Amino acid sequence: MKILNFGSMNLDYVYRVDTFIQPGETKSSQSLMVNCGGKGLNQSIAAAKAGNEVYHCGIVGNGGEMLEKQLKENGVNTSLLDHSSQQCGHAIIQVDDKGQNCILLYGGTNQLLTEEYIDRSLDAFGHEGLVLLQNETNLVGHIIAEANKRGLKTALNAAPMDEGVASYPLDLLDWLIVNEVEGKQIAGCTSDDDIIPVLREKYPSCSVLLTLGSRGARCFTEGREYRIGCFDVDVVDTTAAGDTFSGYFLYGVLNGKSIPQALLLATTASAIAIGKSGASDSVPYLAQVEEAIEKQIFGTLDVEVLE
Ligand code: RIB
Numbered sequence: 001m002k003i004l005n006f007g008s009m010n011l012d013y014v015y016r017v018d019t020f021i022q023p024g025e026t027k028s029s030q031s032l033m034v035n036c037g038g039k040g041l042n043q044s045i046a047a048a049k050a051g052n053e054v055y056h057c058g059i060v061g062n063g064g065e066m067l068e069k070q071l072k073e074n075g076v077n078t079s080l081l082d083h084s085s086q087q088c089g090h091a092i093i094q095v096d097d098k099g100q101n102c103i104l105l106y107g108g109t110n111q112l113l114t115e116e117y118i119d120r121s122l123d124a125f126g127h128e129g130l131v132l133l134q135n136e137t138n139l140v141g142h143i144i145a146e147a148n149k150r151g152l153k154t155a156l157n158a159a160p161m162d163e164g165v166a167s168y169p170l171d172l173l174d175w176l177i178v179n180e181v182e183g184k185q186i187a188g189c190t191s192d193d194d195i196i197p198v199l200r201e202k203y204p205s206c207s208v209l210l211t212l213g214s215r216g217a218r219c220f221t222e223g224r225e226y227r228i229g230c231f232d233v234d235v236v237d238t239t240a241a242g243d244t245f246s247g248y249f250l251y252g253v254l255n256g257k258s259i260p261q262a263l264l265l266a267t268t269a270s271a272i273a274i275g276k277s278g279a280s281d282s283v284p285y286l287a288q289v290e291e292a293i294e295k296q297i298f299g300t301l302d303v304e305v306l307e
Contacts, residue, residue, distance in 0.1 A: 001254040002129035003047050004080075004152070006057045006118065006143050007040015008110040008136030009067040010089040012239070012279050018097050029094075036070035037091060037279030038110070039134040039159060042240040045280045046247020046269070047132070048075040050289075052254065055080050057121045058137065061088030061109030070280055080121045084109050089136070099235030099274070105160070111138045118143055127151050130174070130254060135159055141168040148172040157246050158182045170203055175253075177209045177246050196220045211245055216301075217267065219249075219259055225306040228263040231271040231298035240279040245270040248289065260303035267301060268292050 015029035040058060048054040055077045060068050061084050071078050089108035095101045118139060122131070131147035133140050134157045141164075147154045148169075155175035158165050161182040170176060170186070176199065180192050187198035192212065199208050200220055207221035216229040248269040252262025269289045276282035292298060 001153075002053045002055065002125070003044075003132050003250065003254070004055045004057060004121070004125045004129060005040055005044045005047070005132040006113065006121075006137055006140075007044055007132065007134060008038035008089055008107075009036075009041045009056075009058050009060065009064060009071075010038035010091045010105070010110070010136075011035075011063065011067065012037035012091045012093050014093045014095055014239070014278070017094050020094050020096055020102055033278070035278045035281060036067050037093075037240065038067070038089060039136050039157065039243050040110075041067060041071060042243035042280045042283065043132060043134065043157065043247045044071060044076045045074045046240075046244045046283045047251055048247075049283050049285045050248050050251030050265070050269070051286050052251050053077070055125060057081065057118075059084050059109040059112050059117075061086050061112075064088030064109070074280070074283075080124060082117055084112060086112060093239060095237050095239065095277075099237050101237070101239050103239075105136065107136070107138075110136055113137055113139050115139065115142055119146060122146055122150055122152070125152075129153070130155055130250070132250065133157070135162065135165060140164070144169050144172055155250060157242075158186060159242070161185050170206065173203065173206045175207050175209060175250070176203065177211070177249075179211045179213070179242065183208075183210050196225060209246070209249060211242055217245070217263060219263060221259060223307075224259075226259050226263060227304040227306070228260075228267055229301050230267060231301065233271045233274055233298060235274050237277045237282065238274055240282055241270040241274045243279070244273040244283050247283070251286075260305070263303055264293060264301060265289055268298065271298050
């Protein structure tokens with residue numbers, strides 16, 4: 001099944017630090033790398049490297065030529081991209097000695113989508129496939145509603161979370177992808193264990209993928225809940241690990257894999273991504289992921305199924 005991703009594209013300025021900078025502190029970084037990122041771009045590349053036919057929609061701004069090139073070189077169809085002379089989106093990312101990150105976003109052209117561009121792109125895409133969204137672009141609610149009207153499936157990764165998410169027609173989604181912070185805010189609960197039960201109740205026709213970092217992931221779809229743990233791997237850089245997970249999971253569910261298989265593919269792909277620096281550059285190809293599973297490079301994981 002084809003994927004149309006209305007996705008953010010960012011130049012990631014990645015500063016290596018021993019520990020994150022504190023308020024009032026001036027600090028020298030150990031290195032700077034400029035990478036291609038953006039949750040949208042990373043997810044398009046993950047879904048394409050997994051084997052999906054992916055169309056990326058968004059506005060390439062000034063300075064963003066390498067973002068378009070990166071999408072093309074990784075097999076993403078860029079024919080629906082638009083261009084603007086305004087500044088492209090970027091992210092200032094600190095990665096510490098533990099491989100954890102913190103990210104400051106500048107939206108740039110990611111925030112300049114228009115209803116006219118969205119509707120035109122949806123019309124060009126056709127009536128079969130899945131529309132993928134993250135919360136780094138404007139007009140997310142409009143895209144969900146218009147995609148739904150056209151009979152397209154929809155998946156939203158509600159990251160980064162903000163107050164706007166509550167106004168989106170989440171009840172129309174086929175898949176809601178959240179981490180524990182986003183999940184608790186949308187569900188309005190305080191415990192990780194309540195996220196899926198509350199979201200099931202609130203959005204009965206929407207399947208939920210809940211990622212829990214080093215505690216694994218849970219998924220609720222078609223009346224069943226699935227749980228998978230996480231491999232114990234050396235962390236180099238967690239940037240885009242979640243995007244890799246989403247891209248591979250969607251590949252699995254859109255290509256006839258069972259939910260346990262999709263969860264294992266996604267968990268393995270993100271374990272590989274965590275072992276490498278960078279955002280979209282850290283996303284593995286399907287063959288690497290399948291080899292890692294077959295040779296049990298990271299060990300084995302069982303998927304628990306709860307009726
Ligand atoms: O999920 C990681 C991504 O978040 C980075 O590539 C950065 O650009 C931000 O969008």
